[in-house]
Amino acid sequence: NAGVTQTPKFRILKIGQSMTLQCTQDMNHNYMYWYRQDPGMGLKLIYYSVGAGITDKGEVPNGYNVSRSTTEDFPLRLELAAPSQTSVYFCASSLESPQHFGDGTRLSIL
């Protein structure tokens, strides 16, 4: 059982670069989420999706974009990386509750 798979696990970016964090799930869940976790803080919701073609903003969406073309995949895009986006990013999926989490992508912007 793969569950929720995130790639890459680690990445270092330069300020102004762009990248896409990949997330895929094999549980046929309708709901998918992107969170960021900063040291000493709880997870903050960036974007979520209730199904293919439907996405909405969470608490901290600025600087990010998402798309959901299939049930399985929910990529997160950073267009112009900024130091404030240094964080650990988690993707999750669910039917209702509980949410199932990937192992995260640790991203550093230098």
Place this chain on the structure above:
Amino acid sequence: KQEVTQIPAAPSVPEGENLVLNCSFTDSAIYNLQWFRQDPGKGLTSLLLIQSSQREQTSGRLNASLDKSSGRSTLYIAASQPGDSATYLCAVYTGGFKTIFGAGTRLFVKA
């Protein structure tokens, strides 16, 4: 605005002790409360989920209670083991795809 608070760090404890981790939230209008475990470099694993109409849930050595009126939940770990060392997070679901997470309590159990 809903806020979830956890004591950030628990003292290291010897193996075998019974432990209580605390979580408090400011708004009692929640649908459910979850406790998660997070190991270093890993994602969150759901341990227990308590619906708003429930008072407690149990799984093995873990017991979680919920008191909505006072905005509190506790996670009780019986007979702690070194393998219980991790960060424990609580989160409340308030509807509209909003799950508010606490910052977590880091636990270290000594052998």
